Amino acid sequence: MELSEKIRAIEEEMRRTQIHKHTEHHIGLLKAKLARLRAEQERSQGSKHGGIGFELKKGGDCTVVLIGLPSVGKSTLLNRLTNARSKVASYAFTTVTLVPGLLEYKGAKIQILDLPGIVPGAARGTGKGKRVLSVARNADLILLVVDVFQPDQVGLLRKELHEIGARINSCPPNVTIEKRNQGSLGITATCNLSKLPMSTIREMLNVYGINHGSVVIREDVTIDEFVDVVAGNRRYIPAITVLNKMDLVNPEYLAEVRKRLDEDFIAISADQNMNLDQLKETIYSRLNLIRIYLKPRNGPTDLDAPLILTTGSTIADVCAKIYRRAAGSRYALVSGTSVRFSPQRVGMGHVVHDQDIVTIAGQ
Ligand SMILES: Nc1nc2c(ncn2[C@@H]2O[C@H](COP(=O)(O)OP(=O)(O)O)[C@@H](O)[C@H]2O)c(=O)[nH]1
Ligand SMILES: [Mg+2]
Structure with a gap:
């Protein structure tokens, strides 16, 4: 059967199936299958049309x-x-x-x-x-x-x-999937799952060929949210x-x-x-942007052209934006709300805040 026919057959079956307690499991599997087939179709069309997972040509931050x-x-x-x-x-x-x-x-x-x-x-x-x-x-x-x-x-x-x-x-559902090539499949839920029984979860993973590894579910996910997690390309x-x-x-x-x-x-x-x-x-x-002002080691802070990053960025991200890579820097001096005293020496993993003043050092 052609991919498109398979997809149509599942869509048809979903339309015919009434949703209630006894069919939830079945619907869950159909949704997982459908997501998988659509991804396959996407990939085959993508190769014909130049793909859809492209990077936008970016002319800005x-x-x-x-x-x-x-x-x-x-x-x-x-x-x-x-x-x-x-x-x-x-x-x-x-x-x-x-x-x-x-x-x-x-x-x-x-x-x-x-x-x-x-x-x-x-x-x-x-x-x-x-x-x-x-x-x-x-x-x-x-x-x-x-x-x-x-x-x-x-x-x-x-x-x-x-x-x-x-x-x-x-937000992405709070679920992590770690695939392995062998061994058992461990599924742990750290909360009560009221919308999706364990047996359905296991079979949905099976539809995606995930039979080994560990899955941790930290929120009461719906079928659709779980399909999104296993599909992985949302x-x-x-x-x-x-x-x-x-x-x-x-x-x-x-x-x-x-x-x-x-x-x-x-x-x-x-x-x-x-x-x-x-x-x-x-x-x-x-857009959750933050402005970082750079201060050369022996000069005044450049207040005219802040570096624009997103909330949650680290000193490593600051370096990557300046040099395109971390270029051997080991620490930075930071003044602003992200540190207790200014300037403070911080490592590459330090999370910067809006309007922090940063001096990259240790190169
Ligand atoms: N009254 C009014 N007309 C508008 C407004 N914005 C756009 N238009 C008109 O709506 C039509 C379509 O606008 P356009 O920007 O070409 O729409 P697009 O096809 O979405 O790009 C044009 O005739 C515009 O002048 C507005 O805020 N108020
Ligand atoms: Mg237009």
Whole structure:
């Protein structure tokens, strides 16, 4: 049987199977099989179309993408958020045209990419839609841009992104899998598992060929979350929902949408320049960036051009960003909120904080 036929057969079986206590186990296995087959299909199509796990061409410290249906105002928004002077010509990635712009904010160079609009079924299609979504999958932050008159479009965008393995605004499930080539398969749960019985977990692992090693489950996972863990190729990405064209509605309408839509959003008008400062600030804060000021050993701190890293970065990451590799450094001197006294000598594993001043030493 062809891969696509196998996939269709399982989808059909899932539709026929009613979900209740007695079929949960069966559904769990079907979901694991389906995830595995889809990954296989992805790989075979990927080789034909140049692959989808590519690195985005990065022209900044991080990349934000605009995802939305056609005509919601993505291009207008890109023009408003990014400096027209710094804008470069659009470029094609495989067959997807990416229009990049640069937003400089608090010293960070944030690359924003405008993508062609996506339509329902984009994730399943073999055409452009899927490749557009794949670009989004590789971003550091996604803006889900919807029209103020069609706020429910956000459901569609979420669904399409979910189908290509992007997990929006959620953390990876707290489960670790260590595969080995031989020996038994140890499964430990450090909490009560109310949504997924042990026997199902064991068989789902079996579907993925994981029969040796150890699995530790530290939260009460659902079937879908566990499938995500075994599938292993999910990306957990923050996203902001943006309602554009708010200039066309009144505050009462917006309040109504806020009640109805089961999620937070920022209402803006790209065209009329409304709430764009708030959007920029939210973009910056959701990217979890920190600014590190470098101080040469015998000179003043460079306060003009901070090094931009993400929260949780270490001195080793600082070195990697400066020299592309740790270049034999052994310690650093740090002043700021990450240390008790300033300057303090720290090792390569020390986690730096926003606005720390760092001198790399010991080379
Ligand atoms: N009233 C209003 N119109 C807008 C706004 N933003 C974009 N538009 C208009 O919506 C249409 C589609 O905009 P465009 O940026 O090309 O959408 P895209 O297809 O998502 O890139 C254009 O006619 C824009 O002028 C807005 O905030 N308010
Ligand atoms: Mg456009």
